[in-house]
Amino acid sequence: MSSMTPAAPPISLRGVSKWYGPVIGVNGVTLEVEPGITGLLGPNGAGKTTLMKLITGQLRPSVGEALVFGRSVWSRPDARRHVGFSPEVDAFHEEMTGREFVTAMARLSGIPRREARRRAEGALERTGMLDRCDKRLRACSKGMRQRIKISQALVHDPAVLVLDEPLSGIDPPGRIELMGLLRDLAGERKTILLSTHILHEVEAVTERIVLMARGRVLAAGYVGQIRELLAEHPLTVRIACDRRRVLAAALVGLESVAGVALGAPASAGEPEGGDGPGDVVVKVRRAGDFFRRLPSVVLEQGAEVERVEALDASVEAVFGYLVSGAGYGGYGGHGWDGGSSG
Amino acid sequence: MTGLRSLLFLVAYSFRRQLRSRKMLLAAILLALIAVVVVRFGVRATWSARRFGDLVVLKLLGLFFVPVVALMFGTGAIGDDRDERSLVYLVTRPMARSGIFAGKLLAVLPHVLVLNGGGLVLLWLLATVWGRPELEGALAHYLAPVLLSSLAYVAFFHCLAALFRHATLISIAYVFFVEVFLGSVPGILKRVSISFYTASMVYGSGAPLSPPPVFLPIDASTARWVLAGLAVGFLALGAAAFSRREQHDPV
Numbered sequence: 001m002s003s004m005t006p007a008a009p010p011i012s013l014r015g016v017s018k019w020y021g022p023v024i025g026v027n028g029v030t031l032e033v034e035p036g037i038t039g040l041l042g043p044n045g046a047g048k049t050t051l052m053k054l055i056t057g058q059l060r061p062s063v064g065e066a067l068v069f070g071r072s073v074w075s076r077p078d079a080r081r082h083v084g085f086s087p088e089v090d091a092f093h094e095e096m097t098g099r100e101f102v103t104a105m106a107r108l109s110g111i112p113r114r115e116a117r118r119r120a121e122g123a124l125e126r127t128g129m130l131d132r133c134d135k136r137l138r139a140c141s142k143g144m145r146q147r148i149k150i151s152q153a154l155v156h157d158p159a160v161l162v163l164d165e166p167l168s169g170i171d172p173p174g175r176i177e178l179m180g181l182l183r184d185l186a187g188e189r190k191t192i193l194l195s196t197h198i199l200h201e202v203e204a205v206t207e208r209i210v211l212m213a214r215g216r217v218l219a220a221g222y223v224g225q226i227r228e229l230l231a232e233h234p235l236t237v238r239i240a241c242d243r244r245r246v247l248a249a250a251l252v253g254l255e256s257v258a259g260v261a262l263g264a265p266a267s268a269g270e271p272e273g274g275d276g277p278g279d280v281v282v283k284v285r286r287a288g289d290f291f292r293r294l295p296s297v298v299l300e301q302g303a304e305v306e307r308v309e310a311l312d313a314s315v316e317a318v319f320g321y322l323v324s325g326a327g328y329g330g331y332g333g334h335g336w337d338g339g340s341s342g
Numbered sequence: 343m344t345g346l347r348s349l350l351f352l353v354a355y356s357f358r359r360q361l362r363s364r365k366m367l368l369a370a371i372l373l374a375l376i377a378v379v380v381v382r383f384g385v386r387a388t389w390s391a392r393r394f395g396d397l398v399v400l401k402l403l404g405l406f407f408v409p410v411v412a413l414m415f416g417t418g419a420i421g422d423d424r425d426e427r428s429l430v431y432l433v434t435r436p437m438a439r440s441g442i443f444a445g446k447l448l449a450v451l452p453h454v455l456v457l458n459g460g461g462l463v464l465l466w467l468l469a470t471v472w473g474r475p476e477l478e479g480a481l482a483h484y485l486a487p488v489l490l491s492s493l494a495y496v497a498f499f500h501c502l503a504a505l506f507r508h509a510t511l512i513s514i515a516y517v518f519f520v521e522v523f524l525g526s527v528p529g530i531l532k533r534v535s536i537s538f539y540t541a542s543m544v545y546g547s548g549a550p551l552s553p554p555p556v557f558l559p560i561d562a563s564t565a566r567w568v569l570a571g572l573a574v575g576f577l578a579l580g581a582a583a584f585s586r587r588e589q590h591d592p593v
Contacts, residue, residue: 057434058430058433058434060588077345077437078436080434080435080436085430085434087430089430092426093426094426095362104355107347108351108435109344109436110348111347112347
């Protein structure tokens with residue numbers, strides 16, 4: 001790590017475009033990724049895999065620069081020392097065992113033999129593969145192969161991890177385990193760029209996302225921040241309180257509120273439009289303004305609020321909105337088909 | 343130091359992988375078939391140095407076995423990783439791409455030289471069982487051309503693998519059209535083939551073997567330098583091409 005430029009961000013893309021002949025893979029992307037986990041989301045053909053290949057030095061930008069700690073990852077082999085990559089493609093040197101493969105990858109990273117063996121064991125242990133790593137790769141299940149891929153990405157202890165669909169093919173307990181590993185790695189100040197098509201997985205490990213569609217980065221930042229930027233798209237907030245009618249009347253006067261509706265009463269005997277306990281569903285124009293004003297309105301009305309929740313602030317909701325805005329009109333939260341290659 | 347260590351490991355690692363490949367078996371089968379020809383001919387007639395040079399060195403080895411072995415290993419050095427889509431594990435490691443290219447060539451070189459040079463020695467040993475006394479000194483004349491042409495061929499095919507995704511098909515077409523066909527037409531057109539320089543070395547090596555009337559060989563020393571130059575030139579060209587080209591699946 002001594003060769004890193006101290007002030008440089010782990011991953012930095014400056015005006016990067018990538019063409020494959022007449023086809024554009026990535027279009028004018030400027031992005032910085034900081035330590036921690038960042039989810040990379042987008043539908044098929046969005047440019048996710050191309051972006052990852054640019055960051056790992058497999059592709060040369062047609063325009064712009066892809067830098068890791070301030071160094072061009074395409075032209076500087078030493079920059080790749082800081083990068084671990086787990087590709088989506090399910091390919092290995094099939095005749096080897098998992099242990100042999102991960103050790104070989106450590107040695108290809110310039111680690112001496114004994115140290116490479118030790119590190120390979122460590123990486124395999126972290127991914128839960130140590131007890132199964134002496135099996136030939138061709139005989140391994142999809143989940144085992146995914147873990148081996150992650151192990152080889154970790155084996156040289158890189159500061160930047162680029163993981164393309166790392167959880168695909170892994171069973172639910174395994175996913176939880178690996179998500180825990182990702183959180184641990186993030187806790188070690190590693191920079192993890194993670195692409196996955198299972199949106200709730202992203203939400204389970206990070207709130208920081210990069211949304212791509214048609215080769216462009218549509219949004220990058222925290223889910224909540226991105227949601228707030230969408231001022232013209234109302235956020236739906238449900239407030240469970242004791243005096244829902246009074247609170248609804250007060251909220252409707254706020255500039256940031258586009259509409260208010262009374263939700264279900266808290267108890268079955270309560271009339272639908274009554275002033276007893278229950279939900280108020282508010283359509284909000286600017287979430288930031290609304291949440292700043294909400295406590296004072298609640299106090300003014302003497303209401304007691306049990307719960308406030310944003311109904312559509314999930315990554316999926318944000319993504320659905322953004323992608324439909326980018327021309328993927330058919331997306332309604334159900335049209336997601338895997339995003340296998342970008 | 344770390345980069346050098348990576349590259350040295352790459353050479354050893356790729357060498358071992360090639361050693362366990364089916365190519366070794368295929369090369370052994372081809373060599374066995376040629377050995378059968380040598381034995382059958384030896385049983386029926388005695389091998390002379392001239393006959394051995396013409397039939398075994400120039401035709402069976404020079405136009406068939408040497409290019410085929412160089413083709414298999416030359417195009418496979420990178421092509422095998424590309425075909426199994428595992429090249430990603432190499433190009434994302436902290437190694438210069440030109441180093442990866444050179445390392446891959448170094449890894450297959452021993453296989454090619456041992457198979458071709460060893461093949462020649464084996465066939466010569468078989469021929470000497472039914473050979474005239476002059477055949478015993480002939481190996482010295484033929485070994486250098488076989489080894490140098492192996493070097494030129496493998497560098498050339500390895501270079502093609504850096505330039506083209508389907509290098510094996512291109513290489514097969516090259517061997518038949520350029521080496522076999524153009525290499526045997528009268529005039530100077532045959533000088534585009536590597537086999538021409540191999541044959542020129544053989545004819546100029548002092549072996550009791552003279553070229554056909556229309557062959558017009560160049561002198562052995564020039565041929566030697568041309569073959570060595572081709573090997574170095576294709577290595578440099580391939581390394582430059584591999585450094586500049588992206589290794590990715592088609593979109």
